[in-house]
Amino acid sequence: MAGSRDASSPASSSPSLHVVVFPWLAFGHMIPFLELSKRLARRGHAVTFVSTPRNTARLSAVPPELSARVRVATLELPAVEGLPAGAESTADVPPEKVGLLKAAFDGLAAPFASLVAAGRRGGAGEAADGFERKPDWIILDFAQSWVFPIAEEHKIACAMFLILPAALLAYLGTKQANEACPRRTTEDYMAPPPWVPFPSTLTYRRHEAEAIAAGFRPNASGVSDMDRLWQLHRPSCRLVIHRSSPEAEPRLFPLLTDLFAKPVVPAGLLLPGDAAPPGGGGGHHQPLEAVARWLDEQPRRSVVYVALGSEAPVTAGDIRELAAGLELSGARFLWALCAPGGEPAAALLPGGFERRVAGRGVVAAGWVPQVRVLAHAAVGAFLTHCGWGSTVESLFGFGHPLVMLPFVADQGLIARAMAARGVGVEVPRDDDGSFRRDDVAAAVRRVVAGEEGEEMARRARELREVVGDRVRQERYVDELLELLHRYK
Incomplete structure (x- = not known):
């Protein structure tokens, strides 16, 4: 294992690299890619971060001390019939339009090729800032197989950076393994994969399995997500990188x-600072002073975020059932409510809900500074969809136990793994994915009350001490850089 050095120091015995970093058009992807970019830049390397104009405007600004080493390059997203005007990220479209966003993303192949070709104008080492020379690496996401x-x-060497947990890649497996052991029925997708030789929590509920199976079929872009991902089998993909660590995901x-016959390595958790809201925190976001004051008035570790x-x-039905469950639980809570379809949050809540929970419950519509809230002394638990980013921030970053209500993709795998580690309780669901208010209330009570x-x-606090150790996490970035030098 490599020794750790000061993450803020650019000093290195190896020559600096020029790395092109290119995430998929989702903020849950762009933010970790930007966090990785910052860490590479702090170690003295030149990073070209690529996205579209609206997305780069909505991301947190690069810190001034890194501006000489992180260059932001924008590519105009082409229009696609059926894709709303101005839509440049998954946050701008409903789930059924994401396939069209991928089709537009595929239209960036030619401008990206021009961007890479322009980087060949200078010879290696000709420019002091490193940007005018050929890139040493392209670190890309799962979606752009055309890179x-x-x-x-x-x-140019490539590395695929997966911001999802290693558990999902283990569940999905290689193309060859899927051809040898094809999954044809919903029940096949509910079972642990045969290529995992040890007992695992790599299982899906029925409604989750049906959604995962859809990822193996072509979407509106004409290409399946799995066919995009499986391009990592190409020889030019020399590394697969996960936003994870062996402490967070043992044995994987x-x-x-071994399974993919190339290094699959951790970048660490890339724990962020407090991110700015999309759009830079303009006036359309709810003022948060009242939320902060309310938290300040609550007892230590008493609030469920x-x-x-x-x-x-x-869905609107999910929101109503969740609201009723929070009311029944009797717990103190702060709810950051993002209403589906841009509907007013108040219109989706049960009649009189906010009046009945006044004093012990607050609903904040719109953006909430999640990291800042999770860090508050009054917060003692997190009711979450089990997105990997939220799990990293809440459990590994602050040691909060979880009430888990997973929906799609990796979220069910994460919920099962965290339940097995005894740091959370999953809300039961029916085969169709529906859940009941009584089960929400019971799960909340189990996490916030009594000996359990x-x-x-x-x-959760013990796990945070092991997994969230910042020195160890930065060491993974150091070790990744050693691999980038070795395999370029």
Whole structure:
């Protein structure tokens, strides 16, 4: 294992690299890619961060001390019939339009090729800032399989950076493993994969399995998500990188390295500072002073923070049932409510809800500074959709036990893994994915009250001490850089 050095120091015995970083058009992807970019830049490397104009305007600004090493390059997203005007991220479209966003994303192949070709104008080392020379690496997301031919033409190494947990890649497996053991029925997708040789929590509920199966079929872009992901089998993809660590996901990195026959390595958790809201915090966001004052008045570790992310497919019925469950639980809560379809949040809540929970419950519509809320002394638990970013921030960052209400993709796998580690309780669901208010209330009570709740809180704090160790997490970035030098 490599020794750690000061993450803020650019000093290194190895020459600096020029790395092109190119995430998929979702803020849950762009933010970790930007966090990785900052860490590479702090270690003295030049980073070209690529996205579209509206997305780069909505992301947090690059810190001034890194502005000389992080260059932001924008590519205009082409229009696609059926895609709303101005839509440049998954936050701008309903779930059924994401396939069209991928079709538009595929239209960036030619401008991205031009961007890469422009980087060949200078020879290696000709420019002091590193940007005028050929890139040493392209770090890309799962979605842009068309990057690999471009990289191969210019003889540039690629690494696929997956912001999802290693558990999902282990569940999905290689193309060859899926061909050898095809999954044809919903029940097949509910079972642990046969290529995982040890007992695991890699299972899906029926409604989750049906959604996962859809990822193996072509969407509106004409390409399936799995066919995009499986491009990592190409020789030009020399590394697969996860926003994770062996402490967070034991046993999976050696398994994946053997399964995919190339290094599958952690970048660490890339724990962020407090992110700015999309759009830079303009006046359309609810003032948060009242929320902060309310939290200040609550007893230590007494509040359940409730947030289901901005992109989970939450229905109006889900919101009503969740509200009723929070009311029945009797717990103190702060709910960051993102209403589906841009509807007013108050219109979706049961009649008189806010009046009945006044004093012990607050509903904040719109953006809430999640990291800042999770850090508040009054917060003691998190009711979450189990997105990996939210799990990293809440459990590994602050040691909060979880009330888990997963919806799609990796979220069910994360919920099962965290339940097995005794740091959370999953809300039961029916086969169709529906859930009941009584089950929400019972799960909340189990996490926040009594000896069971105290034990979960203790385990969560212990897990945070191990997984969230900042020095160890930065060491993973150092080790990743050693691999980038070795494999370029």
